Amino acid sequence: MLVVRAIKASDLDGLFNLASQVGTGMTTLKPDMKMMGDRLAIAVASFNETIPPEERDYMFVMEDTATGRLAGVCAIKGAVGLTEPFYNYRIGTLVHSSRELNVFTRMDTLYLSNDLTGCSELCSLFLHPDYRQGNNGKLLSKSRFLFIAQFPHLFEQKIIAEMRGYQAQDGSSPFYEGLGRYFFKMDFHHVDDLTALGKKSFIAELMPRQPLYVDYLPQDAREAIGKVHQATVPARRLLEQEGMHYEGYVDIFDAGPVLQARVSELRAMRDSELAVVERDTDTAHACALHTSEPYLVSNTVMQDFRMILTDASPSNGNIDLSKEEQALLHCHSGETVRTLSLNVRKNQNV
């Protein structure tokens, strides 16, 4: 059985093993014992609420309870950009119009910005290849929204997620080749590594400050704007189902999209429901609502937050969870859990 749960100090080795599988392209999850240990300490302090909300980094692991093996990881940061500047390009619109000539030209424009400073962030999602099947990916990614719905006061008004940007067949970034290279004079991966290390003053020093018309860029660079890496397409779709949208912010190097949402408008905030766990009896099972719709269920305890996927559905404020499920959630009948249908239900009234 799989459970997604708050990370613990004892997970360091498991986390390191997991990170060793990640490969390039994920700057926040590198198999570096020192970095990882530091981050884990912050995560534990976050769940224990011993550091201020904006410094927190809630990490979750997916554990295969049969083996104790860690199958995946994901995280939510309380706020970004409060110690190092957080840069993006924002795509804006400028209209150049002349009545006299009857010309009306609408141009996309890149603005170097720190607009997302202070937003909460979904990040560091990784599922081990052995577990990439069924609803595991959905469980891991969407579990974070249940946590947010349970503790919304811990997060900023807006939440974002940076998506890995489009790369050509040969692994190059057309956007970087069409723009960044002229100013940074080094390879894309080198630049990416520098930012992962937090060395960002070179961005202030070398990046063009003036708004740039997108039309100045070569065709392939233009097309890469807001487009995710092929491997990231499913992850993007999952977040969009939860109410996150691409609003014109992209990575300054590869132009990968930033998805964002008001926390208050996330599907989990609007549609997740509290339910009381029913006693584990045959009667309860017999009366329970039967649907083919899987549900995400979490307990409501910060320090030991745990989430699972179940076939049970909440009904009239109750939910029928099996003994095993209750054990996975560390909860008992009569206690309250939070529920959210795994998939988005279609609105019949539109």
Add this chain to the structure above:
Amino acid sequence: MLVVRAIKASDLDGLFNLASQVGTGMTTLKPDMKMMGDRLAIAVASFNETIPPEERDYMFVMEDTATGRLAGVCAIKGAVGLTEPFYNYRIGTLVHSSRELNVFTRMDTLYLSNDLTGCSELCSLFLHPDYRQGNNGKLLSKSRFLFIAQFPHLFEQKIIAEMRGYQAQDGSSPFYEGLGRYFFKMDFHHVDDLTALGKKSFIAELMPRQPLYVDYLPQDAREAIGKVHQATVPARRLLEQEGMHYEGYVDIFDAGPVLQARVSELRAMRDSELAVVERDTDTAHACALHTSEPYLVSNTVMQDFRMILTDASPSNGNIDLSKEEQALLHCHSGETVRTLSLNVRKNQNV
């Protein structure tokens, strides 16, 4: 009884009388027979769908059926900024940070933008002073969202509403005095009139193009950014209840906020429900759900769209409307109407 309905060609005189009450500060509703006649013709063509969706201007009037008098007006434009540039200031963030000095400065910045080009717009809301009581203002303002929920395919992905900006006691605009006056060298009201007339090339000619730090402005100009005129506070609140948010766009002259939303995330899109009108019988009335919660109800006919407020509530896909209500809506039992609770219901699960 009051009904909000699609405007008709025969409403021109009534509309002119209404506009005569408006006074200054509302550039889109001036008592000018020629302008008004032109606009009315477009509105009629809009409901008849004889012009493309982006050119449409759906105007609604609130009619007092007892007297036939027009009590209010409001409108939705299919798209803005497609023939004349639509300017705003966007408030962005720039971070100036130096590790060496341990300085981290977060600055708000004004960008001259045409980002909202192509958005649909809520505009021209005016309720005659004689009718400013009870739920009339809510009915008039919110009626538009029922129309959008019924015909969402007619609108762009995003919808906006410009709010009149803050003015000092003496009627001056602190934001304009702190910024625009240096570049336009004329009075605020003169500038406002020019833009109302569609003369906008002077903006391209005179407005500073470079991003401006908000901190350069005097204190009172800074404080006016995103703040509405005192008389506009209630109108703003109504729109915010429906899911519209201030996202950092303001008027270039008075810095009044632009509220905006994704159409798909409007409350009316998520929560409005279709319901079948029950036969007007005593049994139906007796079984009807009784709540103290007023509902907005509309018919579903584009050319003759009509909305009222009712005490009836939808229940299991049906709604019990009285003969009078059915007459106001031009609908009959067995037909489908759209319903939305007038007020926002609190989410019990947060």
Add this chain to the structure above:
Amino acid sequence: MYVVRPVETADIAALESLAAVSMPGVHTLPKTREKIEQAVEGSIASFAAHVDIPSEESYMFVMESLADKKIVGTAAIHASAGSNGTYFSFRNDVIQQVSRDLNISHSVHALTLCSELTAYSQLSGFYVDAAVAQRPEAALLSRSRLLYAVQAPHRFGDRFFVPLAGLTDENGGSPFWDALGRKFFKMDFLDAERVIGGARNRTLIVELMPHYPVYVPLLPGDAQAVMGQIHPSGELAFNLLTSEGFEADEYIDIFDGGPILQAHKHTLRTFTASMPRRVAAASGTPASDAVATYAVSTGPDQRFRAVTINCAPLESSETVCLPKQVQDVLGVSEGDTVTCVRI
């Protein structure tokens, strides 16, 4: 012998046939009868005008072959480029890019739309017949505008500039336009020039042209290659102007990327090296020590005339010896003062 003089109404027909000669770019002659008439009338009014502050005046000169009374060249100068708006150009900026952390240091070129040439005096409309192009009279024609400015400094600014036509391809297309202006104007180069009439001071420029610097490395190679390059037809003008003291490099044209030469009058030879000299009599044939060619001019205004003469160096002389025929052409007599500058 050739004389440069202000244009007259009688020259209109001759100008019309000159205009029929096809020329690239827009900084040349008015093309239609109506435009030519306007230009000639405007010039006559300008020479006649009493001027306090240089404004919309535009002075047009023609070079006439005295032998056959043929017009063989034209040249013009506008008192103030921005008199009717703002004169827009691209300024060549260099941005230093230095990162000490990364040990990177390089510079990036950027083009910034600017109005700094507004209120400069603008030279334009230079054209000479091929037969004269290699003769010192070509320089005389180009320079006569500045000789007039030396005589009437209150009619002009302290700074002068000259836009020269940029490089275009065989079809009249401009790679620079295709990379920039076309994106905003949505039309072909020649159509844009036609619709704007060669002007650089129109409201539609500020409405349509980019307001933020254009980073040159982002431009396609062919657009970068033609920046600051002149159309072959402009070579003669370019050479005459640079030897006069004009400098390129700082500004280029916003449409075709052609060079804009500019200078403060203190650095122009016509201003710094022109000498007033008293007219003395001379025999009709040049003396055997005639080692130098001079432009000699007189005025004022409508009576402006300029010719070239060959004579001994004038630097240490108080007079200039002019044959009777030359005196007649200039409209001067012995004892009058003329302005001389070595060509």
Add this chain to the structure above:
Amino acid sequence: MYVVRPVETADIAALESLAAVSMPGVHTLPKTREKIEQAVEGSIASFAAHVDIPSEESYMFVMESLADKKIVGTAAIHASAGSNGTYFSFRNDVIQQVSRDLNISHSVHALTLCSELTAYSQLSGFYVDAAVAQRPEAALLSRSRLLYAVQAPHRFGDRFFVPLAGLTDENGGSPFWDALGRKFFKMDFLDAERVIGGARNRTLIVELMPHYPVYVPLLPGDAQAVMGQIHPSGELAFNLLTSEGFEADEYIDIFDGGPILQAHKHTLRTFTASMPRRVAAASGTPASDAVATYAVSTGPDQRFRAVTINCAPLESSETVCLPKQVQDVLGVSEGDTVTCVRI
């Protein structure tokens, strides 16, 4: 009699006591023993260095009263302002605002952070004792830096600039800083200058300073009022430099808004009017026709010396008559060539 010469290790103690004199701004002297030692050693190494491209060299001069062997002034010149980064300043831009529709035309001033002074040579650290300030030796000291550049042009750029301290209030606050720098640095003017050590080429400037033009009309009145104004202590330097040919107005300091004077060497009197002259003997007392004061200098490098003399105009003479004492101070003999320029 006073001589200007390169600083030596033996001068350190004297410089330390000079530094004790309180002076505003940052473009003056190093203040601590350690900084002074660094500066002196750097200067000695610079004079001794073989230079291909001007770089981090910094040359420091002192003026010594020969009567009492006292140091009465100092002056310095840096080979290349941006050798260690990029030299930042504000450029004064003027934006033309024209609307033909509305018949509006005015101009708006804007300050743009720029790096154009990078690679210029920078004059700094000018200080003279009050007793000498009114004497021609003050001009000698200021100019000796340029006299050295005339002798060793390969050690310097073609352009020079000098930042002068801006206006501050009685508490050392700067209204210009309060309106601009403070908003980004979040600290007082003097603290900022202390932490940055008067430098204008540090990474933290590009990190903290505004990257977009500052529209001057939006600045508070007191900040606008001090833009380009000098601190009273800089008046002597300002007057000496402007009469040398330096121009203000185009750039101001990014911290205090003080003027930055700049010039191409072709417009500086020391470059355009300096004359090489052969040394001839002279009596110890000035001749009765001594109507002019000259700076006379010799070199090379560490042996650079400069003094003032009074003598008859040298323009039409091939020699300069120097008394034996002066020859000794300069380290020259009859027949040697020295560089002379009128003060």
